[in-house]
Amino acid sequence: MQAVVAVEHGPPSALQLQELPEPVAGEGRTAIRVVSAGVNFSDVLTISGRYPGPPLPFVPGIEVAGNALDDGRPVIALLESGGYAEVATANARMVFDADGLDLERAGGYALVTLAAYFGLRYAARLQRGESVLVLAGAGGLGSAAIQVARALGAARVVAVASSERKREIALAQGADEALPYGEQLPPTDLVVDGVGGEAFGQAYRATRRLGRVLLVGASSGTPPALPAFQELRERGVGLVPFSFKALRESDGEFVARTAPQALDLIRSGEVRPLLGSSHPLADAPTVLAALAGRDTVGKQLLRTGR
Numbered sequence: 001m002q003a004v005v006a007v008e009h010g011p012p013s014a015l016q017l018q019e020l021p022e023p024v025a026g027e028g029r030t031a032i033r034v035v036s037a038g039v040n041f042s043d044v045l046t047i048s049g050r051y052p053g054p055p056l057p058f059v060p061g062i063e064v065a066g067n068a069l070d071d072g073r074p075v076i077a078l079l080e081s082g083g084y085a086e087v088a089t090a091n092a093r094m095v096f097d098a099d100g101l102d103l104e105r106a107g108g109y110a111l112v113t114l115a116a117y118f119g120l121r122y123a124a125r126l127q128r129g130e131s132v133l134v135l136a137g138a139g140g141l142g143s144a145a146i147q148v149a150r151a152l153g154a155a156r157v158v159a160v161a162s163s164e165r166k167r168e169i170a171l172a173q174g175a176d177e178a179l180p181y182g183e184q185l186p187p188t189d190l191v192v193d194g195v196g197g198e199a200f201g202q203a204y205r206a207t208r209r210l211g212r213v214l215l216v217g218a219s220s221g222t223p224p225a226l227p228a229f230q231e232l233r234e235r236g237v238g239l240v241p242f243s244f245k246a247l248r249e250s251d252g253e254f255v256a257r258t259a260p261q262a263l264d265l266i267r268s269g270e271v272r273p274l275l276g277s278s279h280p281l282a283d284a285p286t287v288l289a290a291l292a293g294r295d296t297v298g299k300q301l302l303r304t305g306r
């Protein structure tokens with residue numbers, strides 16, 4: 001099969017397209033003939049060695065859509081790695097029914113929709129009627145967070161994004177308002193921060209007393225500078241660090257049981273994951289470089305052509 005391989009840690013340009021033997025699903029795992037694979041910011045970090053990943057050489061990619069090899073049923077799956085390939089294997093518990101979903105697009109559905117759902121609902125405990133501020137609101141996770149916040153009953157959603165085009169896209173995802181970084185932000189109950197750096201500081205300062213900041217990542221390259229205890233105590237703002245990967249690994253049973261609720265939001269049309277563009281596997285280096293370079297909107301997909 002064809003697969004994209006990280007042979008060394010480095011920039012996306014170091015990735016190689018190789019012919020590899022198809023992986024075999026062991027006990028408790030499902031082999032999937034991949035139709036589309038989602039590209040995530042964490043793939044950039046794993047490939048560069050800045051984020052823990054499998055030992056080298058490895059095939060990146062943590063989400064796919066395709067057909068189970070054993071019976072052909074359409075599935076979406078979350079993986080530990082291996083998604084940028086024609087065949088991937090997943091823990092059977094993290095394989096979900098994709099009946100009625102377009103497999104050409106569904107490779108980009110699961111990770112951001114589920115991370116937004118579990119993060120907003122179970123980590124930050126979003127209440128109906130609250131206001132939500134989403135940083136990088138035109139990105140993969142950001143666009144999903146806007147839509148999921150709406151679906152969970154947020155009264156008002158404000159997005160922050162770096163360009164006029166991205167702000168228009170965030171509005172089209174259901175944000176009521178879209179602002180550039182650095183502008184005065186409105187007081188907010190709950191912030192979704194996947195950017196970190198100075199953007200975290202601005203968003204934290206705009207968070208209302210008894211509000212929460214959901215810390216999901218640091219795409220700026222600078223982790224959020226967390227205020228000291230006394231400052232947090234006096235402001236009364238909760239910092240809620242969240243990793244969907246860690247939740248899957250520590251409580252897979254809960255994730256497996258609850259994920260279908262979130263995926264049903266896609267089936268019902270309440271959440272329509274924003275897909276930026278789809279590319280052949282061989283284009284993985286270009287797509288990842290664009291994602292790392294802030295040059296994408298929504299989810300990027302790799303397709304196998306099957």
Ligand SMILES: NC(=O)c1ccc[n+]([C@@H]2O[C@H](COP(=O)([O-])OP(=O)(O)OC[C@H]3O[C@@H](n4cnc5c(N)ncnc54)[C@H](OP(=O)(O)O)[C@@H]3O)[C@@H](O)[C@H]2O)c1
Binds near residue numbers: 111298
């Ligand atoms: N915790 C979890 O479970 C979880 C799950 C999924 C993703 N994440 C995190 O969420 C964040 C977004 O992930 P994603 O895959 O959906 O990526 P993405 O948002 O599609 O792309 C990253 C975005 O970050 C913003 N950004 C700000 N400063 C940047 C910089 N210096 N370089 C590059 N981008 C910069 C850009 O939007 P603007 O130009 O509008 O600023 C860019 O489009 C990442 O931090 C990722 O690790 C966390």
